[in-house]
Amino acid sequence: xxxxxxxxxxxxxxVRGLRSVRPRPEITLEEVSPPARLAPYAFxxxxxxxxxxxxxxxxxxxxxxxxxxxxxxxxxxxxxTYVTAEIDAEMAADPLLPEVGWSWLTDALDTHHALYKAPxxxxxxxxxxxxxxxxxxPPTADIEIRASWTPVxxxxxxxxxxxxxxxxxxxxxxxxxxxxxxxxx
Numbered sequence: 019x020x021x022x023x024x025x026x027x028x029x030x031x032x033v034r035g036l037r038s039v040r041p042r043p044e045i046t047l048e049e050v051s052p053p054a055r056l057a058p059y060a061f062x063x064x065x066x067x068x069x070x071x072x073x074x075x076x077x078x079x080x081x082x083x084x085x086x087x088x089x090x091x092x093x094x095x096x097x098x099t100y101v102t103a104e105i106d107a108e109m110a111a112d113p114l115l116p117e118v119g120w121s122w123l124t125d126a127l128d129t130h131h132a133l134y135k136a137p138x139x140x141x142x143x144x145x146x147x148x149x150x151x152x153x154x155x156p157p158t159a160d161i162e163i164r165a166s167w168t169p170v171x172x173x174x175x176x177x178x179x180x181x182x183x184x185x186x187x188x189x190x191x192x193x194x195x196x197x198x199x200x201x202x203x
């Protein structure tokens with residue numbers, strides 16, 4: 019059996035940085051198996067967001083590392099995310115929702131001073147109405163954010179903090195320290 023190749027120091031440092039972040043209490047993080055063939059080295063985390071005891075959003079963040087670099091990434095590291103949350107139907111019908119959803123990501127990265135380049139992604143809004151045997155159930159609406167970016171800084175703590183802020187925004191959580199007003203009946 020041949021010895022396994024050493025994990026590159028850059029990737030090991032990036033993983034340590036991701037593991038060191040403690041999110042706000044509504045967000046639970048767990049390490050999961052990363053995709054196997056996207057890059058020579060990969061690490062993944064899954065998050066669930068709870069509000070009032072209910073799961074309201076979830077997401078996955080994958081760190082990819084190719085020591086040889088990747089032209090489309092414009093670097094050797096790439097962060098890839100998928101975030102989804104149920105939203106109210108009125109919000110899903112808003113034609114500006116995709117731009118707002120994308121701004122949740124870029125604003126979070128900027129606010130947390132997570133230096134990045136080559137961002138790309140999609141924001142999808144769906145409104146589902148049920149028919150037939152499923153009729154009678156209220157319509158449901160979702161937002162999905164699929165994005166990737168190349169971190170410029172080597173410590174990825176700020177990137178994970180920004181990702182957690184994206185999750186919180188997508189889930190409709192108030193900013194830390196702000197108490198949400200009760201909803202009207």
